[in-house]
Amino acid sequence: MSATLDAPRTPLRPARKKGVNWEKWGWIYMRVSGVVLVVLIFGHLFMNLIVGDGVSAIDFAFVGGKWADPFWQWWDVAMLWLALIHGGNGMRTLVNDYARGPKFRAALKLAILAAVAILILLGTLVVFTFEPCPIGQPADLLPSFCAA
Template identity: 75%
Template sequence: MTAIPFPDEPRRRGTNWEKWGWIYMRISGVVLVVLVFGHLFVNLMVGEGVKAIDFGFVGGKWADPFWQWWDVTMLWLALIHGANGMRTVVNDYTKPGTVQRILKGALLASVVVLIVLGTLVVFTFEPCPAGSPADLLPSFCAA
């Protein structure tokens, strides 16, 4: 008996979002490894190590635009990478329908809120705000 081959399925038109999500996971994973190990090296190995990490350390680090962008890039990539992974879990363990849409909507909303808040914190962080009472300022701020 000879097997009858299935005819080729027609190609779908449009963007293959699953493929691009898969590619994003691989690229962002590699970039995140570099960013995270760079972050850990600077915070834990350079200088006095973990003992030096305090409000002043973060304030000094975020005074440099390089470290602001480093941390924001790490934040964005990690949140989107994690959300894409969670989206895959939702797809795998729920049936298409209302529950899946609600879960994906909640995931999207939480990622957007965290990205916006995290980015605002990094770029608007001011350890020594002008006009603050001297007794509320950290010791490294000029009164």
């Protein structure tokens, strides 16, 4: 029996196929979104807890007043989108590492995608359609700061 040896410096893996390297871009996204999320989260905490009256001041009226400003709407939506996509990408990586079988792996990744998409949609709708004082509602159903 004779064994053949590969020539020196022969790559261990075959050359990569042409196209987009999604794993590389997912890896880059995790690093960039992590840094941006740190800034967004600490800005969020600073404005809500330090600049204001602390955690005791956070209530329905506080959120209503904050979301009346488009800047804070976009801040919170950016935080929501980045956090959900970051978490979904992390879960996808775990599924790729630990799930056995291609069909099971595909089903789990589809479930993660559906959950992330639904939560992004619902969260974005909540932020941009939030109305603390809806017109035409009975006064007993409105918060105390709304004019009846």
